Amino acid sequence: MPIRIYNTLSRKKELLQPLEENHVKLYVCGITSYDYCHIGHARSALVFDMAVRYLRYRGYQVTFIRNFTDIDDKIIARAAEQGVESGILAQRFIDEFYTDMDALGILRPDLEPRATEHIPEMIELVQELIDKGLAYPSGGDVYYRVGRFGEYGRLSGRSLDDMQAGARIEVNAQKENPMDFALWKQAKPGEPKWESPWGEGRPGWHIECSAMSRKYLGETFDIHGGGKDLIFPHHENEIAQSSGASGKPFANLWMHHGFVTIKDEKMSKSLGNFLTIRDVLRQYPAEVLRLFIFSTQYRNPLDFTEAALQDARTSLDRIYECLATIAGLPEGTDNGNTIVSKKDRNKLQNLKSRFEQAMDNDFNTAQALGFLFDGVKVMNKVARMLPEHPVHEDLALLRTAGEDLRELAGILGVATRDAVQYVVEKKEKLLATIDLSEEEINSLIIRRNAARENKDWAASDAVRDQLLAHNIELHDGPEGTTWDVK
RNA sequence: GGCGACGUAGCCAAGUGGUAAGGCAAUGGUCUGCAAAACCAUUAUUCAGCGGUUCAAAUCCGCUCGUCGCCUCCA
Incomplete structure:
Protein backbone atom coordinates (compact mmCIF):
# COMPACT_ATOMS: atom_id res chain seq x y z
CA MET A 1 0.00 0.00 0.00
CA VAL A 280 1.09 22.09 30.06
CA LEU A 281 3.41 19.26 31.03
CA ARG A 282 3.13 20.32 34.65
CA GLN A 283 -0.55 19.42 34.48
CA TYR A 284 -0.70 16.63 31.95
CA PRO A 285 1.70 13.83 31.09
CA ALA A 286 3.31 13.88 27.67
CA GLU A 287 1.25 10.94 26.49
CA VAL A 288 -1.93 12.86 27.20
CA LEU A 289 -0.66 15.81 25.22
CA ARG A 290 0.26 13.46 22.37
CA LEU A 291 -3.17 11.91 22.35
CA PHE A 292 -4.67 15.38 22.26
CA ILE A 293 -2.43 16.51 19.40
CA PHE A 294 -3.17 13.39 17.38
CA SER A 295 -6.90 13.56 17.99
CA THR A 296 -7.18 15.58 14.80
CA GLN A 297 -5.42 15.27 11.48
CA TYR A 298 -2.24 17.32 11.35
CA ARG A 299 -3.42 19.83 8.75
CA ASN A 300 -6.49 20.95 10.69
CA PRO A 301 -6.53 23.59 13.37
CA LEU A 302 -6.54 22.20 16.88
CA ASP A 303 -8.24 24.12 19.65
CA PHE A 304 -6.61 23.85 23.05
CA THR A 305 -9.11 23.45 25.91
CA GLU A 306 -8.98 21.94 29.37
CA ALA A 307 -11.88 19.69 28.44
CA ALA A 308 -10.03 18.30 25.45
CA LEU A 309 -7.01 17.50 27.60
CA GLN A 310 -9.22 15.82 30.19
CA ASP A 311 -10.81 13.75 27.45
CA ALA A 312 -7.39 12.72 26.26
CA ARG A 313 -6.41 11.74 29.78
CA THR A 314 -9.48 9.58 30.17
CA SER A 315 -8.93 7.87 26.86
CA LEU A 316 -5.27 7.19 27.65
CA ASP A 317 -6.39 5.43 30.84
CA ARG A 318 -8.74 3.39 28.69
CA ILE A 319 -5.87 2.11 26.57
CA TYR A 320 -3.70 1.27 29.55
CA GLU A 321 -6.52 -0.42 31.42
CA CYS A 322 -7.24 -2.57 28.40
CA LEU A 323 -3.59 -3.58 28.13
CA ALA A 324 -3.46 -4.29 31.86
CA THR A 325 -6.53 -6.48 31.56
CA ILE A 326 -4.87 -8.50 28.82
CA ALA A 327 -1.69 -8.82 30.87
CA GLY A 328 -3.77 -10.32 33.68
CA LEU A 329 -5.55 -12.93 31.60
CA PRO A 330 -5.86 -16.39 33.16
CA GLU A 331 -4.29 -19.66 32.01
CA GLY A 332 -5.79 -21.27 28.97
CA THR A 333 -7.09 -24.70 28.19
CA ASP A 334 -7.34 -26.88 25.12
CA ASN A 335 -10.90 -27.90 25.87
CA GLY A 336 -13.75 -25.93 24.47
CA ASN A 337 -14.55 -23.61 21.64
CA THR A 338 -13.83 -20.03 20.86
CA ILE A 339 -16.31 -17.51 22.18
CA VAL A 340 -15.23 -14.78 19.78
CA SER A 341 -17.54 -13.82 16.96
CA LYS A 342 -16.16 -13.76 13.47
CA LYS A 343 -16.72 -10.02 13.25
CA ASP A 344 -14.81 -9.31 16.44
CA ARG A 345 -12.04 -11.67 15.44
CA ASN A 346 -11.64 -9.86 12.15
CA LYS A 347 -11.54 -6.50 13.85
CA LEU A 348 -8.74 -7.63 16.13
CA GLN A 349 -6.82 -9.38 13.41
CA ASN A 350 -7.10 -6.37 11.12
CA LEU A 351 -6.03 -3.82 13.71
CA LYS A 352 -2.72 -3.23 11.98
CA SER A 353 -4.08 -3.02 8.48
CA ARG A 354 -6.83 -0.63 9.55
CA PHE A 355 -4.33 1.57 11.35
CA GLU A 356 -2.03 1.53 8.35
CA GLN A 357 -4.83 2.37 5.99
CA ALA A 358 -5.61 5.48 8.03
CA MET A 359 -1.99 6.51 8.40
CA ASP A 360 -1.20 5.91 4.75
CA ASN A 361 -3.83 8.50 3.99
CA ASP A 362 -1.85 11.61 4.84
CA PHE A 363 -1.09 10.51 8.40
CA ASN A 364 -4.70 10.51 9.50
CA THR A 365 -4.00 9.98 13.17
CA ALA A 366 -7.58 10.81 14.15
CA GLN A 367 -8.92 7.92 12.13
CA ALA A 368 -6.04 5.68 13.18
CA LEU A 369 -6.85 6.34 16.83
CA GLY A 370 -10.48 5.64 16.08
CA PHE A 371 -9.54 2.17 14.85
CA LEU A 372 -7.33 1.64 17.89
CA PHE A 373 -10.17 2.52 20.26
CA ASP A 374 -12.49 0.32 18.34
CA GLY A 375 -9.95 -2.45 18.96
CA VAL A 376 -9.86 -1.60 22.66
CA LYS A 377 -13.62 -1.89 22.81
CA VAL A 378 -13.55 -5.34 21.22
CA MET A 379 -10.68 -6.52 23.42
CA ASN A 380 -12.53 -5.41 26.54
CA LYS A 381 -15.66 -7.11 25.39
CA VAL A 382 -13.93 -10.39 24.59
CA ALA A 383 -11.89 -10.32 27.82
CA ARG A 384 -15.09 -9.78 29.77
CA MET A 385 -16.87 -12.70 28.16
CA LEU A 386 -14.01 -15.12 28.65
CA PRO A 387 -14.81 -18.15 30.85
CA GLU A 388 -12.65 -19.12 33.80
CA HIS A 389 -10.50 -21.29 31.59
CA PRO A 390 -10.52 -19.78 28.10
CA VAL A 391 -9.30 -21.67 25.09
CA HIS A 392 -5.75 -20.97 24.00
CA GLU A 393 -6.97 -19.68 20.68
CA ASP A 394 -8.92 -16.82 22.27
CA LEU A 395 -6.10 -15.92 24.60
CA ALA A 396 -3.65 -15.83 21.73
CA LEU A 397 -6.01 -13.60 19.79
CA LEU A 398 -6.22 -11.13 22.66
CA ARG A 399 -2.53 -11.17 23.41
CA THR A 400 -1.60 -10.60 19.80
CA ALA A 401 -4.13 -7.81 19.50
CA GLY A 402 -2.74 -6.28 22.69
CA GLU A 403 0.78 -6.40 21.27
CA ASP A 404 -0.43 -4.84 18.04
CA LEU A 405 -2.21 -2.11 19.97
CA ARG A 406 0.94 -1.36 21.91
CA GLU A 407 3.10 -1.29 18.80
CA LEU A 408 0.72 0.94 16.83
CA ALA A 409 0.06 3.33 19.69
CA GLY A 410 3.83 3.45 20.09
CA ILE A 411 4.12 5.05 16.66
CA LEU A 412 2.16 7.94 18.13
CA GLY A 413 4.36 7.77 21.22
CA VAL A 414 1.42 6.60 23.29
CA ALA A 415 1.06 3.60 25.64
CA THR A 416 4.80 3.17 25.76
CA ARG A 417 4.87 2.33 29.45
CA ASP A 418 4.14 -0.97 31.14
CA ALA A 419 0.38 -1.10 31.45
CA VAL A 420 0.18 -2.96 34.75
CA GLN A 421 2.68 -0.60 36.28
CA TYR A 422 0.80 2.38 34.87
CA VAL A 423 -2.40 1.28 36.56
CA VAL A 424 -0.57 0.59 39.82
CA GLU A 425 1.23 3.91 39.75
CA LYS A 426 -1.93 5.76 39.00
CA LYS A 427 -3.48 4.20 42.06
CA GLU A 428 -0.45 4.96 44.20
CA LYS A 429 -0.49 8.54 43.10
CA LEU A 430 -4.10 8.86 44.13
CA LEU A 431 -3.35 7.05 47.36
CA ALA A 432 -0.84 9.71 48.24
CA THR A 433 -3.59 12.31 48.14
CA ILE A 434 -5.80 10.76 50.82
CA ASP A 435 -5.61 11.46 54.53
CA LEU A 436 -6.55 8.09 55.98
CA SER A 437 -4.22 5.19 56.69
CA GLU A 438 -4.86 1.80 55.15
CA GLU A 439 -5.50 0.43 58.64
CA GLU A 440 -8.20 3.00 59.29
CA ILE A 441 -9.78 2.25 55.95
CA ASN A 442 -9.68 -1.47 56.51
CA SER A 443 -11.18 -1.25 59.97
CA LEU A 444 -13.98 0.91 58.61
CA ILE A 445 -14.62 -1.65 55.91
CA ILE A 446 -14.76 -4.43 58.51
CA ARG A 447 -17.21 -2.39 60.55
CA ARG A 448 -19.34 -1.75 57.47
CA ASN A 449 -19.34 -5.40 56.47
CA ALA A 450 -20.51 -6.33 59.93
CA ALA A 451 -23.38 -3.91 59.50
CA ARG A 452 -24.13 -5.39 56.11
CA GLU A 453 -24.20 -8.88 57.66
CA ASN A 454 -26.89 -7.59 59.95
CA LYS A 455 -28.61 -5.88 57.03
CA ASP A 456 -28.19 -2.61 58.85
CA TRP A 457 -28.06 -0.64 55.63
CA ALA A 458 -28.18 2.73 57.31
CA ALA A 459 -25.03 2.03 59.31
CA SER A 460 -23.41 0.45 56.28
CA ASP A 461 -24.13 3.43 54.07
CA ALA A 462 -22.94 5.81 56.75
CA VAL A 463 -19.52 4.20 56.69
CA ARG A 464 -19.48 4.31 52.93
CA ASP A 465 -20.33 8.01 52.96
CA GLN A 466 -17.71 8.64 55.57
CA LEU A 467 -15.05 7.06 53.36
CA LEU A 468 -16.40 8.85 50.32
CA ALA A 469 -15.84 12.11 52.14
CA HIS A 470 -12.17 11.13 52.11
CA ASN A 471 -12.37 10.39 48.38
CA ILE A 472 -12.43 6.67 48.91
CA GLU A 473 -14.82 4.58 46.91
CA LEU A 474 -15.85 1.08 47.87
CA HIS A 475 -16.43 -1.71 45.43
CA ASP A 476 -18.44 -4.66 46.67
CA GLY A 477 -17.43 -7.61 44.57
CA PRO A 478 -17.89 -11.36 44.76
CA GLU A 479 -14.48 -11.68 46.47
CA GLY A 480 -15.35 -9.08 49.09
CA THR A 481 -15.02 -5.34 49.36
CA THR A 482 -12.18 -3.47 47.74
CA TRP A 483 -11.54 0.24 47.66
CA ASP A 484 -10.11 2.83 45.39
CA VAL A 485 -9.29 6.49 45.49
CA LYS A 486 -11.71 8.53 43.47
C1' G B 1 -8.80 44.42 -0.55
C1' G B 2 -6.12 39.64 -2.49
C1' C B 3 -5.44 34.37 -1.54
C1' G B 4 -6.76 30.01 1.25
C1' A B 5 -8.98 26.66 4.85
C1' C B 6 -12.98 25.12 7.61
C1' G B 7 -18.46 24.61 9.15
C1' U B 8 -20.60 16.64 10.63
C1' A B 9 -24.62 14.57 17.44
C1' G B 10 -24.21 18.23 23.95
C1' C B 11 -18.53 18.68 23.11
C1' C B 12 -14.13 16.80 20.19
C1' A B 13 -13.49 14.28 15.55
C1' A B 14 -13.14 10.60 11.03
C1' G B 15 -15.52 9.89 6.55
C1' U B 16 -14.12 13.44 -0.01
C1' G B 17 -19.56 9.93 -5.13
C1' G B 18 -22.73 4.44 -2.90
C1' U B 19 -26.02 5.55 1.75
C1' A B 20 -22.70 8.70 8.89
C1' A B 21 -15.66 5.47 12.47
C1' G B 22 -13.96 6.65 17.18
C1' G B 23 -13.38 9.48 21.99
C1' C B 24 -15.71 12.39 25.99
C1' A B 25 -20.53 13.20 28.04
C1' A B 26 -25.59 11.31 28.54
C1' U B 27 -29.13 7.33 28.92
C1' G B 28 -30.24 2.02 29.53
C1' G B 29 -28.45 -2.89 31.01
C1' U B 30 -25.18 -6.47 33.73
C1' C B 31 -23.45 -6.42 38.82
C1' U B 32 -25.25 -4.64 43.90
C1' G B 33 -29.21 -4.68 49.82
C1' C B 34 -28.94 0.16 47.40
C1' A B 35 -24.79 2.27 45.25
C1' A B 36 -20.00 3.06 43.17
C1' A B 37 -16.44 1.19 39.85
C1' A B 38 -15.91 -1.78 35.63
C1' C B 39 -17.86 -3.73 31.28
C1' C B 40 -21.63 -3.94 27.49
C1' A B 41 -25.47 -1.50 24.70
C1' U B 42 -27.99 2.80 22.79
C1' U B 43 -27.59 7.79 21.03
C1' A B 44 -27.08 12.23 13.80
C1' U B 45 -32.93 9.54 8.28
C1' U B 46 -28.69 13.42 8.69
C1' C B 47 -23.66 16.36 7.58
C1' A B 48 -24.24 25.58 8.14
C1' G B 49 -28.29 27.30 4.47
C1' C B 50 -30.19 27.49 -0.58
C1' G B 51 -29.87 25.84 -5.52
C1' G B 52 -27.49 22.56 -9.36
C1' U B 53 -24.94 17.98 -11.55
C1' U B 54 -25.78 12.53 -10.88
C1' C B 55 -29.27 6.38 -10.82
C1' A B 56 -26.79 7.94 -6.23
C1' A B 57 -23.74 13.85 -2.72
C1' A B 58 -21.74 15.06 3.95
C1' U B 59 -18.58 14.08 -0.29
C1' C B 60 -18.63 17.43 -7.04
C1' C B 61 -20.30 22.69 -8.88
C1' G B 62 -22.53 27.68 -7.79
C1' C B 63 -24.35 31.23 -4.38
C1' U B 64 -25.33 32.88 0.76
C1' C B 65 -24.14 32.97 5.92
C1' G B 66 -20.52 32.01 9.79
C1' U B 67 -15.51 30.99 11.83
C1' C B 68 -10.36 31.06 11.20
C1' G B 69 -5.64 31.72 8.76
C1' C B 70 -1.85 33.90 5.36
C1' C B 71 -0.64 38.48 2.77
C1' U B 72 4.70 41.52 8.48
C1' C B 73 8.09 37.94 12.70
C1' C B 74 5.61 33.38 13.65
C1' A B 75 5.14 26.12 14.44
Missing part, protein backbone atom coordinates in the same frame (compact mmCIF):
# COMPACT_ATOMS: atom_id res chain seq x y z
CA PRO A 2 1.40 3.36 -0.98
CA ILE A 3 1.54 6.31 1.36
CA ARG A 4 -0.21 9.45 0.24
CA ILE A 5 0.73 12.87 1.58
CA TYR A 6 -0.92 16.21 0.96
CA ASN A 7 1.45 18.42 -0.99
CA THR A 8 1.01 22.14 -0.44
CA LEU A 9 2.64 22.75 -3.80
CA SER A 10 0.04 20.84 -5.81
CA ARG A 11 -2.81 21.17 -3.30
CA LYS A 12 -3.43 17.44 -3.67
CA LYS A 13 -2.55 14.24 -1.92
CA GLU A 14 0.35 12.64 -3.73
CA LEU A 15 2.03 9.27 -3.59
CA LEU A 16 5.21 9.27 -1.61
CA GLN A 17 7.87 8.28 -4.14
CA PRO A 18 11.29 8.88 -2.67
CA LEU A 19 14.05 9.79 -5.11
CA GLU A 20 16.15 7.00 -3.66
CA GLU A 21 14.43 3.66 -3.33
CA ASN A 22 13.10 3.28 0.21
CA HIS A 23 14.98 6.28 1.54
CA VAL A 24 13.03 9.38 2.55
CA LYS A 25 14.92 12.62 2.99
CA LEU A 26 13.05 15.04 5.21
CA TYR A 27 13.90 18.60 6.18
CA VAL A 28 11.85 20.41 8.79
CA CYS A 29 12.19 24.02 9.88
CA GLY A 30 12.98 24.12 13.54
CA ILE A 31 12.78 26.89 16.07
CA THR A 32 14.28 30.31 16.30
CA SER A 33 15.79 30.01 19.74
CA TYR A 34 15.04 33.12 21.72
CA ASP A 35 12.27 31.99 24.08
CA TYR A 36 10.55 28.97 25.61
CA CYS A 37 8.58 26.79 23.24
CA HIS A 38 4.80 26.79 23.27
CA ILE A 39 2.21 24.18 22.40
CA GLY A 40 2.38 25.15 18.75
CA HIS A 41 6.02 24.16 18.67
CA ALA A 42 5.07 20.95 20.43
CA ARG A 43 2.57 20.18 17.69
CA SER A 44 5.19 20.71 15.03
CA ALA A 45 7.71 18.48 16.77
CA LEU A 46 5.10 15.83 17.52
CA VAL A 47 3.69 15.75 14.00
CA PHE A 48 7.05 15.14 12.39
CA ASP A 49 8.10 12.75 15.16
CA MET A 50 4.99 10.73 14.33
CA ALA A 51 5.61 10.93 10.58
CA VAL A 52 9.20 9.75 10.93
CA ARG A 53 8.24 6.91 13.26
CA TYR A 54 5.50 5.82 10.89
CA LEU A 55 7.68 5.95 7.79
CA ARG A 56 10.28 3.85 9.59
CA TYR A 57 7.60 1.43 10.73
CA ARG A 58 6.60 1.10 7.09
CA GLY A 59 10.13 0.13 6.20
CA TYR A 60 11.58 3.37 4.94
CA GLN A 61 15.01 4.58 5.83
CA VAL A 62 14.48 8.19 6.89
CA THR A 63 17.07 10.92 7.02
CA PHE A 64 15.46 13.55 9.17
CA ILE A 65 16.96 17.00 9.51
CA ARG A 66 15.65 19.78 11.67
CA ASN A 67 17.58 23.00 11.95
CA PHE A 68 18.04 25.63 14.60
CA THR A 69 17.85 29.28 13.67
CA ASP A 70 20.38 30.65 16.11
CA ILE A 71 20.96 34.04 14.51
CA ASP A 72 18.15 36.41 13.64
CA ASP A 73 16.66 39.82 14.41
CA LYS A 74 14.60 38.59 17.32
CA ILE A 75 17.48 36.78 18.95
CA ILE A 76 19.58 39.90 18.66
CA ALA A 77 16.80 42.07 20.07
CA ARG A 78 16.10 39.73 22.98
CA ALA A 79 19.79 39.38 23.76
CA ALA A 80 20.17 43.14 23.81
CA GLU A 81 17.19 43.42 26.17
CA GLN A 82 18.75 40.96 28.56
CA GLY A 83 22.24 42.29 28.13
CA VAL A 84 23.71 38.98 27.01
CA GLU A 85 25.52 37.93 23.88
CA SER A 86 23.14 36.65 21.22
CA GLY A 87 25.04 33.36 20.91
CA ILE A 88 24.64 32.72 24.63
CA LEU A 89 20.93 33.45 24.50
CA ALA A 90 20.44 31.20 21.48
CA GLN A 91 22.30 28.35 23.16
CA ARG A 92 20.29 28.78 26.34
CA PHE A 93 17.00 28.33 24.54
CA ILE A 94 18.31 25.45 22.49
CA ASP A 95 19.03 23.76 25.82
CA GLU A 96 15.52 24.60 27.02
CA PHE A 97 14.14 23.24 23.76
CA TYR A 98 15.88 19.92 24.36
CA THR A 99 14.45 19.79 27.87
CA ASP A 100 10.97 20.13 26.41
CA MET A 101 11.54 17.72 23.55
CA ASP A 102 12.90 15.06 25.89
CA ALA A 103 9.92 15.54 28.18
CA LEU A 104 7.66 14.98 25.18
CA GLY A 105 9.56 11.87 24.18
CA ILE A 106 10.51 13.26 20.79
CA LEU A 107 13.11 11.26 18.90
CA ARG A 108 16.16 13.29 17.95
CA PRO A 109 16.48 14.06 14.26
CA ASP A 110 19.46 12.57 12.48
CA LEU A 111 21.01 15.98 12.10
CA GLU A 112 20.30 19.33 13.76
CA PRO A 113 22.37 21.89 11.92
CA ARG A 114 22.63 25.46 13.15
CA ALA A 115 22.67 28.53 11.00
CA THR A 116 25.77 30.02 12.58
CA GLU A 117 27.75 26.89 11.77
CA HIS A 118 27.01 27.20 8.06
CA ILE A 119 27.93 30.78 7.22
CA PRO A 120 30.42 29.78 4.47
CA GLU A 121 27.81 27.60 2.76
CA MET A 122 25.33 30.47 2.86
CA ILE A 123 27.82 32.97 1.48
CA GLU A 124 28.61 30.56 -1.32
CA LEU A 125 24.93 30.17 -2.18
CA VAL A 126 24.32 33.90 -2.12
CA GLN A 127 27.28 34.39 -4.46
CA GLU A 128 25.84 31.81 -6.86
CA LEU A 129 22.55 33.68 -6.89
CA ILE A 130 24.34 36.95 -7.60
CA ASP A 131 26.30 35.29 -10.41
CA LYS A 132 23.04 34.09 -11.93
CA GLY A 133 21.51 37.51 -11.79
CA LEU A 134 18.94 36.38 -9.22
CA ALA A 135 20.38 38.53 -6.48
CA TYR A 136 22.11 41.87 -6.13
CA PRO A 137 24.23 43.58 -3.51
CA SER A 138 22.92 46.92 -2.40
CA GLY A 139 24.37 49.15 0.26
CA GLY A 140 26.04 46.30 2.17
CA ASP A 141 22.96 44.07 1.96
CA VAL A 142 22.20 41.45 -0.66
CA TYR A 143 18.65 41.02 -1.95
CA TYR A 144 16.89 38.35 -3.95
CA ARG A 145 15.42 39.64 -7.17
CA VAL A 146 11.99 37.99 -6.98
CA GLY A 147 10.87 39.29 -10.34
CA ARG A 148 13.50 37.12 -11.99
CA PHE A 149 12.22 33.88 -10.55
CA GLY A 150 9.24 32.83 -12.63
CA GLU A 151 7.91 30.37 -10.08
CA TYR A 152 7.76 32.94 -7.30
CA GLY A 153 4.42 32.65 -5.49
CA ARG A 154 3.60 29.13 -6.66
CA LEU A 155 3.80 27.50 -3.24
CA SER A 156 1.69 30.10 -1.47
CA GLY A 157 -0.65 30.49 -4.42
CA ARG A 158 -0.24 34.16 -4.99
CA SER A 159 1.27 36.35 -7.63
CA LEU A 160 3.64 39.24 -7.18
CA ASP A 161 0.89 41.52 -8.41
CA ASP A 162 -1.56 40.27 -5.77
CA MET A 163 0.93 40.74 -3.02
CA GLN A 164 1.85 44.24 -4.01
CA ALA A 165 -1.73 45.30 -4.47
CA GLY A 166 -2.97 44.88 -0.93
CA ALA A 167 0.02 44.37 1.27
CA ARG A 168 1.76 46.62 3.67
CA ILE A 169 5.10 46.84 2.02
CA GLU A 170 8.10 47.96 3.92
CA VAL A 171 9.73 51.01 2.51
CA ASN A 172 13.28 50.18 1.65
CA ALA A 173 15.03 52.30 -0.91
CA GLN A 174 17.78 49.73 -1.24
CA LYS A 175 15.46 47.24 -2.90
CA GLU A 176 14.72 47.21 -6.59
CA ASN A 177 11.31 45.72 -5.88
CA PRO A 178 9.47 45.99 -2.57
CA MET A 179 8.97 42.21 -2.51
CA ASP A 180 12.69 41.46 -2.81
CA PHE A 181 13.98 39.85 0.36
CA ALA A 182 17.31 39.96 2.13
CA LEU A 183 19.86 37.19 1.66
CA TRP A 184 22.52 39.00 3.58
CA LYS A 185 22.22 41.90 5.98
CA GLN A 186 24.88 44.40 6.75
CA ALA A 187 25.84 44.42 10.41
CA LYS A 188 24.76 47.37 12.47
CA PRO A 189 27.09 48.50 15.24
CA GLY A 190 27.22 45.99 18.08
CA GLU A 191 25.47 43.21 16.15
CA PRO A 192 26.99 39.80 15.60
CA LYS A 193 28.74 39.70 12.25
CA TRP A 194 30.71 37.59 9.81
CA GLU A 195 33.07 38.52 7.00
CA SER A 196 31.63 38.29 3.52
CA PRO A 197 32.36 39.56 0.00
CA TRP A 198 29.80 42.28 0.69
CA GLY A 199 31.28 43.41 3.94
CA GLU A 200 30.62 42.39 7.52
CA GLY A 201 27.12 41.17 8.14
CA ARG A 202 24.86 38.22 8.81
CA PRO A 203 22.61 35.94 6.80
CA GLY A 204 18.96 36.65 6.10
CA TRP A 205 16.40 34.32 7.61
CA HIS A 206 15.63 32.09 4.64
CA ILE A 207 19.05 31.35 3.24
CA GLU A 208 20.10 29.03 6.05
CA CYS A 209 17.55 26.37 5.16
CA SER A 210 18.51 26.46 1.51
CA ALA A 211 22.19 26.15 2.31
CA MET A 212 21.87 23.46 4.97
CA SER A 213 19.36 21.30 3.14
CA ARG A 214 21.56 21.36 0.06
CA LYS A 215 24.62 20.42 2.06
CA TYR A 216 23.01 17.46 3.80
CA LEU A 217 20.22 16.31 1.50
CA GLY A 218 21.23 17.54 -1.92
CA GLU A 219 19.65 19.99 -4.35
CA THR A 220 16.42 18.04 -4.58
CA PHE A 221 14.98 15.99 -1.74
CA ASP A 222 11.72 14.35 -0.80
CA ILE A 223 9.82 16.22 1.90
CA HIS A 224 10.09 19.66 3.40
CA GLY A 225 7.91 20.44 6.37
CA GLY A 226 6.88 23.10 8.83
CA GLY A 227 3.92 25.04 10.13
CA LYS A 228 1.40 26.60 7.79
CA ASP A 229 2.66 30.03 8.72
CA LEU A 230 5.98 29.24 7.09
CA ILE A 231 4.46 28.80 3.63
CA PHE A 232 4.85 32.49 3.01
CA PRO A 233 7.33 34.00 2.98
CA HIS A 234 9.82 31.51 4.40
CA HIS A 235 9.25 28.47 2.22
CA GLU A 236 8.40 30.50 -0.85
CA ASN A 237 11.74 32.21 -0.47
CA GLU A 238 13.59 28.97 0.12
CA ILE A 239 12.28 27.66 -3.17
CA ALA A 240 13.34 30.83 -4.92
CA GLN A 241 16.84 30.50 -3.48
CA SER A 242 17.34 26.78 -3.92
CA SER A 243 15.63 26.19 -7.24
CA GLY A 244 16.97 29.49 -8.47
CA ALA A 245 20.51 28.36 -7.78
CA SER A 246 20.20 24.75 -8.90
CA GLY A 247 17.72 25.06 -11.72
CA LYS A 248 16.14 21.92 -10.28
CA PRO A 249 13.11 21.23 -8.13
CA PHE A 250 13.75 21.81 -4.44
CA ALA A 251 11.53 19.66 -2.24
CA ASN A 252 9.12 17.34 -4.03
CA LEU A 253 6.54 17.34 -1.24
CA TRP A 254 5.65 20.17 1.10
CA MET A 255 3.98 19.17 4.35
CA HIS A 256 2.45 21.92 6.45
CA HIS A 257 0.67 21.38 9.72
CA GLY A 258 -2.12 23.52 11.15
CA PHE A 259 -2.00 25.77 14.17
CA VAL A 260 -2.88 25.20 17.75
CA THR A 261 -5.58 27.69 18.65
CA ILE A 262 -7.07 28.96 21.88
CA LYS A 263 -10.70 30.00 21.65
CA ASP A 264 -10.29 29.53 17.91
CA GLU A 265 -7.51 32.06 17.66
CA LYS A 266 -3.99 31.19 16.65
CA MET A 267 -1.70 30.70 19.62
CA SER A 268 1.11 33.15 19.18
CA LYS A 269 3.53 35.31 21.00
CA SER A 270 2.10 38.51 19.61
CA LEU A 271 -1.43 37.71 20.79
CA GLY A 272 -0.06 36.68 24.17
CA ASN A 273 -2.38 33.67 24.26
CA PHE A 274 0.26 30.97 24.30
CA LEU A 275 0.98 28.24 26.77
CA THR A 276 4.48 26.90 27.03
CA ILE A 277 5.15 23.20 26.74
CA ARG A 278 6.35 23.04 30.31
CA ASP A 279 3.22 24.84 31.55
